[in-house]
Amino acid sequence: MTSSVRITAFDWVPDFARGWVRDLRVRWALEEAGVPYEVRKLKAMGERPADYFAEQPWGQVPSYRDDQVQLFESGAIVLHIGRRFGGLMPGDEEGQARATAWTIAALNSVEPFVSQLPVIDVFHKGEAWTIERRPQVVEMVGKRLDRLSDWLGARDWLEGQFTAGDLLMVDVLRIARNSGVLTQPNLIAYVERGTGRPAFQKAHAAQLADFEEPVTEGVN
């Protein structure tokens, strides 16, 4: 199958962000599906090229295109890859709807809470307001993660087989783990299972490797 997939990524981010930029999710999905891709690197510290806002309304990464569609939003891109190339979506309609629900749950019901932690711990480190705010966020995150832990129980994946929903959920839970608030043993094992997949390992290594390469003249 020809696909001519091209994604966007940054040419540079600070060390603490390497391995965490959201093009990782798209690289991971493409690796799960066995689809090769090219990367258009954008200068992180410069102005975005004017044409880029037609690809991503806020000038963020990732954006994605193949020979059929042009997309933005990592969750939408991962769902598209799953539908078009396989590897991330069950074959039946109900299973696909459930995988979509978990994708949105990761991005809408878990990530908004979890992503407050790096904001507090990294971007506003040491500021007075964080002393009061952090315990409140930890409590909210804990409630979400306890219920998620109950759902997962002893299963390997949220719906019995690995789907786009697991990909997004594992990536969001990585943030919780890195912030020191992932305490539920089955969720810790779930993240290890997800990040232990060869496709995640390849995608992660590819993002890191891309920061080491100079930007090719003319492509950004």
Ligand SMILES: N[C@@H](CCC(=O)N[C@@H](CS)C(=O)NCC(=O)O)C(=O)O
């Ligand atoms: N909801 C978007 C978020 C994308 C996003 O936050 N991208 C970050 C990198 S992880 C970015 O481009 N930040 C630079 C900026 O906002 O200008 C998605 O999931 O694709």
